[in-house]
Amino acid sequence: MLLTRFRLVALRPTAVLAFGIFFSLACDSQLSAQPQLESTAPSASDLNIDAELFRLSPTRTATVTAPTNGTVSKFRWRLGDQVKGGEVILVLESERLRLELERALGNFHRTYLSLQAAEESGKEQTAEEQEINSLARRAAVSELREVFHKIQRLTVTAPISGRIEQVYVSEGELLRTGQPLLRLIETNYSQLRIPVDTRHVVVGQEVCLLFSEGRKSGTLIDVLPESAETKPYADLLDRPGIAVVRVSNQPGLLETGTLGYVPAHPFALLPKDYVSALDKNSPVVTVQKGEEPFTELPVKIIGSAGPATPDYTLVVGPFQDGEVLVEVVTPATADVPAVTKPIETAIIFPRADPLMTTEQFEARFPALADQLVRLVLTGLGEDGDKSDIAEAVVPRGLEGFLFPLEYPIAAADAETLLNRWGMERRNLPIVDVVRGYFQQEINRKRLAIRTIDEVKYATESGSLKDYVDAVGAINDEFLAVLLAVAEMDDETLFGRLLTAYGAEAILEQPGPQLVNLTPEQTEQVERMQDGFEQQRQVLFEQYLRGELPIDQYRATSQQALNAWRQDLALVLTPEQRERLAELTPAAAIPSEEEMAESEPSTSGNSPAEAGDAANEEDDEAPTRRLVIPELKQESxxxxxxxxxxxxxxxxxxxxxxxxxxxxxxx
Missing domain, CATH: 1.20.5 (Single alpha-helices involved in coiled-coils or other helix-helix interfaces)
Structure with a gap:
């Protein structure tokens, strides 16, 4: 295909064995000192049950502590900063461990090269030689594993996504095991605790919540029984309890302490002017039901309903369905009953059974729903913060000239490598050190080129083939070590190879087995590779001689890649293409529909002319790949x-x- 060193690590027995031993490393369940990562949705046992009623509060808080003794290195966090669950908060510094890791990497490198040379020599090994090689391999792997475990214990990650409320350490400080580092308040979720009649609530139901800034739906995740907190509401509710409602949140949407309630008994929104005239010590309101005499009810004032409903005050009281708030216009006399007038702007919420959903609230109180706008998470799903990191595998200046596996993988930053290979963030320090180790070799050999012209300075021959060979060799070993901190099965490994590096990884193990490639198909793809390599070498030499402008060189090289992908799609059966689609995004291998949409072209035709020619073809003509002009090499x-x-x-x-x-x- 596109790569001279196409087998990568996967086709080498040494690396395959290293993968198998290494895969379980990063997720070792024995690292009990690490803070546990947050779950997508907190359970009832995680709740901050000391929160004030009617006020939004964090669902969880977490105090992060030092897992072992060490010195704080590169601490960049401040009060109020946001962190993501699993994000590295700090790494405890240890020069001794850094030297241990470099020594272990050096030993692994020497063992790797020795075993590789033995395998490529073609000489059949005796049982004694095989045993010696196996012992050397196990020793190198064991040394790396031991150092990785130690470094993982020095890496502290955030157990939840949240805001830093307290910082207890500073950079350079010497820490003891268990010493507090910082305190986090969860921001992806908040909770609201409200007194309710427990007969009308069911755990798991959707609940419409009204806040001072607007309205939002929540999920009822727990119901606390009658307690001291519910005593003030004992006369208002038949079976009082505390409903704990979880709300998806994000910084800037709903702040801690925001007033919140449900549109149900015993709540009511009364005009602010009306409430301001009440006795603050013993507030009493007048209500009337139909033609019945009015009644005076004692109420409890919660507070202003907020900026979304500035003319209202939230109160609770023993209201009954059908009652309306009234004011007495003419007092009663011995012969004439009192005359009352309803206060039409007052809103007394019903005894809902069960609590209203957002849709039910909008249908029953349309005017209030218009005032209390629906609060929506911006750019995030209901489950909180999500992000997709766009990653460039090769520098922009080399796009179209080199393909993903032809550029040093270790040239990418550690964050990108973590994302590309789906590793846990606690492995960031390990990946960073390993990457730095290989970057020294990449820089020494001048492999991290930025333009295609630099290829001629990267190797003694200055040929594109030798550059690709050199990059392939260092990529092989780098992945053998890098995958030591990633746990994945064969399908995940192959899927990530295809996703990160494209269709040119089709022959990487365990790809042929997963896709069920036949020996004939494998041979056909290899012939396609050889033809492409010869053609591309001609292009490179023509460019160096000044016979091919750089724009034309880039376009023709990219055209060749597209042609190879379409040829590959023709080699594979529909079932194999379907299998690839399950393992990686469909863009890696063109589908039949994409192949049909791609019209053949020649060097002498414009896209419009190519389209006209295609329209004249017979409908039953076979799908053809993008035609690459045949290049003749001149002496x-x-x-x-x-x-x-x-x-x-x-x-x-x-x-x-x-x-x-x-x-x-x-």
């Missing part, structure tokens, strides 16, 4: 041969002319 001696031939012809003409002249003159 470097050709100009000199032409010049020499011209000189010979001129001399012959002079000689003939001289002979003819002498004959005539005589």
């Amino acid at each position: 470097a001696m050709l100009p000199f041969l032409i010049l020499g031939g011209g000189v010979v012809v001129v001399l012959l003409l002079l000689i003939v002319g001289y002979v003819i002249y002498r004959k005539r003159s005589s």
Whole structure:
């Protein structure tokens, strides 16, 4: 295909064995000192049950402590900063461990090269030699594993996504095991605790919540029984309890301490002017039901309903369905009953059974729903913070010239490598050190090029083939070590290879087995690779001689990649293409529909002309890949041969002319 070193680590027995031993490393369940990562949704046992009623509060808080003794290294966090669950908070510094890791990497490198040389020699190994190699392999792996475990214990990650409320350490400080580092308040979720009639609530139901800034749905995750907190509401509710409602949140949407309630008994929104005239010590309101005499009810004032409903005050009281708030216009006399007038702007919420959902609230109180706008998470799903990191595998200046596995993998930053291989963030320090170790070799060999012209300086021969070989060798070993901190099965490994590095990873193990490639298909793809490599070498040499402009070189090289992918799609069966689609995004291998949409073109046709030609073809014509113009390699001696031939012809003409002249003159 596209790579000279196409087998990567996967086809080498040494690396395969290293993978198998290493895969369980990163997720060792014995690292009990590490803070546990947050769950997607907190359970009832995680709740901050000391929160104030009617006020939004964090669902969880977490105090992060030091897992072992060490010195704080590169601590960049401040009060109020946001962190993501699993994000590395700090790494405890240990020069001794850094040196241990470099020594272990050096030993692994020497063992790797020795075993690789033995495998590539073609010499059959004796049982004794195989045993010696196996012992050497196990020793190198064991040394790396031991150092990795130690470094993982020095890496502290955030157990939840949240905001830093307290910082207890500073950079350079010497810490003891268990010493507090910082305190986090969860921000992806918040909770609201509200007194309710427990007969009307069910754990798991959706609940419409009204806040001072607007309204939002929540999920009822727990119901706490009658307690001291519910005593003030004992006369208002038949079976009082505390409903704990979880709300998806994000910084800037709903702040801690925000007033919240449900549109149900015993709550009511009363005009602010009306409430301000009540006795603050013993507030009493007047209500009336139909033609019945009015009644005076004692109420409890919760507070202002907030900026979304500035003219209202939230109160609770023993309201009954059908009652309305009234004011007495004319007091009663012995002969004439009192005359009352309803206060139409007052809202007394019903005894809901069960509590209303958002849709039910909007249908029953449309005017209030217009005032209390729906609060929506911006750019996030209901489960909180999500992000997709766009990653460039090769520098922009090399796009179209080199393909993903032809550029040093270790040239990417540690964050990108973690994301690309799906590793836990607690492995960031390990990946960073391993990456730095290999970058020294990459820089020494000048492999981290930025333009295609730099290829000629990266190897002694200056050829593209030798550059790709050198990159392939260092990528092989780097992945053998890198995958030591990633746990994944064969399907995940192959899927990540395809996703990160494209269709050129199709022959990497365990790809052929997962896709069920036949020996004939494998041979056909290898022939395609050889043809592409020869053609691309011609392109590179023509560019270096100045015969091919760089834009044309880039376009033709990219055209060749597209053609290879389409040829690969033709080699695979529909079932194999379907299998690839399960393992990686469909863009890695063109689908039949994409192949049908891609019209064949030639070097002499514009896209429009190619489209016209395609329209004239028979509908039953087979799908063809993008045609690459055949390039003919010219000899470097050709100009000199032409010049020499011209000189010979001129001399012959002079000689003939001289002979003819002498004959005539005589």
